[in-house]
């Protein structure tokens with residue numbers, strides 16, 4: 001009780017609540033150089049999914065991304081607008097065997113090639129839209145690179161995130177009428193980046209608080225989320241990505257530090273920006289998950305306590 005003043009983190013709760021909202025998922029797809037047709041496809045996909053529950057830890061972002069890619073593939077030639085594509089047509093395009101990767105992958109790849117969004121092996125970075133597509137259709141979930149580095153047997157492919165999303169979308173679209181869709185309004189999210197300038201930027205894990213630095217070891221002064229990418233920049237202007245820096249986590253951290261919505265664009269200032277590491281849930285509160293920041297009301301549960309609880313269960317005491 002005497003530590004009441006220590007728990008003064010007024011913006012923590014709103015940030016946690018909005019960590020999975022539809023507008024944040026949209027901002028992760030709406031990068032600053034996004035083609036207009038992609039922006040309208042994302043907004044139309046959001047309109048279709050507006051009544052879907054956007055729950056903590058859910059995979060609704062995969063559904064938004066899959067539907068937006070399909071709408072883009074069906075309208076990139078300009079003959080139709082995304083809102084002209086009937087719901088029944090979307091449903092039929094998604095329906096298919098559940099034990100196979102979705103057939104829409106080929107169609108999306110063709111659309112990205114035709115609009116200059118495909119991957120060029122001679123370039124350092126893939127176009128953002130290709131990156132979005134490649135993440136959701138990947139059957140390796142980032143496991144391929146580390147296995148090659150370790151020179152061990154490559155992992156077997158597993159179902160892509162898109163395969164699961166297609167299954168859920170097929171069910172969702174069964175209950176969605178064109179009329180209902182026309183009446184819905186998507187959140188207004190601009191295509192653009194969110195930049196935070198801060199005196200101190202740290203990456204938070206359960207047991208470490210590490211200052212974010214550039215590869216030359218200068219402290220990062222700026223971080224920026226732009227669609228699927230997140231970058232850091234030091235005072236010398238070195239710009240790079242970092243494996244623990246994720247755009248969704250960065251946006252939630254920015255909301256916590258400055259009070260803006262996680263889906264916001266523009267440039268904001270903070271004194272001390274703490275970004276939860278990419279492999280932890282994005283809604284995590286640094287003050288709860290980190291051993292050094294943890295408040296007394298969130299005590300560290302040691303192994304002894306867990307063993308004691310298990311023992312009591314086994315003994316039938318509980």
Ligand SMILES: [Zn+2]
Pocket residue numbers: 214215216217218234235236237238
């Ligand atoms: Zn530097």
